[in-house]
Amino acid sequence: MGKCLSRTRVFEWCKCFREGRARVENEPHDRRPRTSVTEPNSDCADALIHENRHITIKELGAMLSISVGSVEDTVKYHLHYRKVNARWVPRTLMDMNKMVCMQAASHLLHQFEDKGDAFLKSIVTTDEIAKTTMETLWKLKWNLLTHPLYSPDLAPSDFYLFRRLKSDLQGMRFVDNEAIIQTVQEWIRRKTTSLF
Known part of the structure; x- marks a missing residue:
């Protein structure tokens, strides 16, 4: 019911067709080109969100020098992100994301089957791994586990x-x-x- 045209709108369309209109698509018309919701701004916003999932719309607007409304359009309708627990996450996982999740889960399962409880004791979930921590892990040549997107990061446990x-x-x-x-x-x- 909500997708039906109103009676007034039906009469308007009938009048247009009687006057010679042949298509239901919008007629081409001149309008001001988009200057804020653009591919470069979308790419930049995506990179900033990946860098800091807690970033706000206002912060993105200030960094990109565009209005809050344009940032909101870009983030919600072009990048298809939404806020979950104060973090930006995609609305739905793409097929590639699902495959990465499946591979990561399978790898973690094999690690558990090989090492058992010792494997579980060697990880801890955290919200974020700092850059310096990652550098230290690389220097120590610790094995880093791959993990599904948007799950808490996994790191060797120091408990x-x-x-x-x-x-x-x-x-x-x-x-x-x-x-x-x-x-x-x-x-x-x-x-x-x-x-x-």
């Missing part, structure tokens, strides 16, 4: 270190946060790489 750190620092008093940071950094430097 087992907390118990050891806690027992080594037990009874110590610190005057400020800098003293704590320095002590923890020294503690990490003294440990051998086999601990990690």
